[in-house]
Amino acid sequence: MSHKRITAITLGFSIVLTVGLARTAPASASVTCPSGSVGWHTENDANGNQIIMNAGNYGTGADTCFTYGADGAMTLTQADLTYSSSPTSYPNDGYGCDNSYCSTGWTSEPWASVTSQLTGGFSTSGVASGSEYDQILDSFFTTTASQPFTYPNAEIEIISFAAPSYSSLGFCVSTSCGATEYPISGSNWWLSEKTAHSASYTWPDYLFVQDIQGNGIADAPLETFYSTASNSGEGPSLGSLNLGFLGFGAELWKNGAGLSIGPVDVTNLP
Secondary structure (H helix, E strand, O other): OOOOOOOEEEEEEEOOOOOOOOOOOOHOOOOOOOOOOOEEEEEEEOOEEEEEOOOOEEOOOOOOOOEHHHOOOOOEEOOOOOOOOOOEEEOOOEEEOOOOOOOOOEEEEEEHHHOOEEEEEEEEEEEOOOOEEEEEEEEEEEEEOOOOOOOOOEEEEEEEEEEEHHHHOOOOOOOOHHEEEEEEEEEEEEEEEEEEEOOOOOEEEEEEEEEEOOOOOOOOEEHHHHHHHHHHOOOOOOOOEEEEEEEEEEEEEEEOOOEEEEEEEEOOOO
């Protein structure tokens, strides 16, 4: 399958910022990186909202590392060269509570109230040959404002690109594997539900996969994805859950060095 380049992604969502929570940096702050690279950093976007830039290492293989620029721009300098049947890391620009750290001023809001916008860049032009990865906007839902996203009550993944292909990374894009197709904001999306897990915790995980790779997402209201998942019957309703974390980045299945994520920007926050 030919690889189309994604240059920008725009989505709608709503977040309320109030008093910051005093927390420590997550484990990805302590990684083995080349000189000039890091595994964790914070940066403000153009509107002054704090971005958590996290290599998101899952503790297997070589650490993912990156260099960083303004507004959450990151370029991956190192990643695990060995293929894994599940992602080895999730480098991302995030807002909210990321593991043990919450971005300054963050508190969550009910998922049904989302209205603002996030714009993010994503470039594959410099990625290492043979890399396997997907582009993802990930939402984690919790019952409290400060609950770490490693222990969510639900998750929604919005995926619009995968290399080398959706099927090679195990994403369901047909009725034959149990997905249902929904039209959202001018594109068709395959929705399926699975059980995600950490070492000792599980939660429902909804996956939206765009039918045509590389189109990106333009002005898609995030609340439409949320309500579609919640009302689909594919899994449990989101009920009264709050949006606890929103991350934009890539899941790495093999290598990924040279991939560029960001810059990102959030508008219309209080």
